[in-house]
Amino acid sequence: MIRRHSVLAALAIATVFLAGGTHTALAADKVCQLAIAGSDAMLFDKKELDVAADCTQVELTLTHSGKLPAAAMGHNWVLVKTADVTTVANAGMSAGLANNYLTPNDPRVIASTKTIGGGQSASVTFPTSKLTKGGDYTFMCTFPGHYVIMKGIFKFG
Numbered sequence: 001m002i003r004r005h006s007v008l009a010a011l012a013i014a015t016v017f018l019a020g021g022t023h024t025a026l027a028a029d030k031v032c033q034l035a036i037a038g039s040d041a042m043l044f045d046k047k048e049l050d051v052a053a054d055c056t057q058v059e060l061t062l063t064h065s066g067k068l069p070a071a072a073m074g075h076n077w078v079l080v081k082t083a084d085v086t087t088v089a090n091a092g093m094s095a096g097l098a099n100n101y102l103t104p105n106d107p108r109v110i111a112s113t114k115t116i117g118g119g120q121s122a123s124v125t126f127p128t129s130k131l132t133k134g135g136d137y138t139f140m141c142t143f144p145g146h147y148v149i150m151k152g153i154f155k156f157g
């Protein structure tokens with residue numbers, strides 16, 4: 001009798017687990033929030049962003065603390081492997097503001113916000129499953145010419 005109950009209990013747990021599926025995983029998500037600002041002086045207010053190893057999602061919010069419009073002093077936040085910085089930035093330059101200065105669907109872009117002007121903000125949420133712990137990542141603004149100064153180190157784990 002005891003054995004029979006155990007089997008039933010095990011079956012019940014398995015059913016709940018299967019039915020839960022994706023929802024169970026989502027409930028375990030740890031969303032880590034980051035904030036960064038870009039200014040009319042063509043600068044980010046942070047040189048480094050750190051994400052702890054147990055974060056499963058990153059929610060980054062970019063704020064433009066200046067007053068200039070996106071066409072003149074636009075900023076976005078783009079995350080790439082450090083080795084891809086120059087290639088992605090150069091390709092994005094010709095893509096224009098309509099494409100947020102990024103080649104559409106560029107596979108080298110891990111995450112990116114839209115390009116914003118003074119007083120605006122934009123957010124992006126992405127899973128850390130796209131990252132390798134201890135990997136060499138850089139965030140930057142791909143508005144033409146900005147990435148040379150507007151970039152920083154992104155650390156995960």
Ligand code: ZN
Pocket residue numbers: 038042073074075076141142143146150
């Ligand atoms: Zn910029």
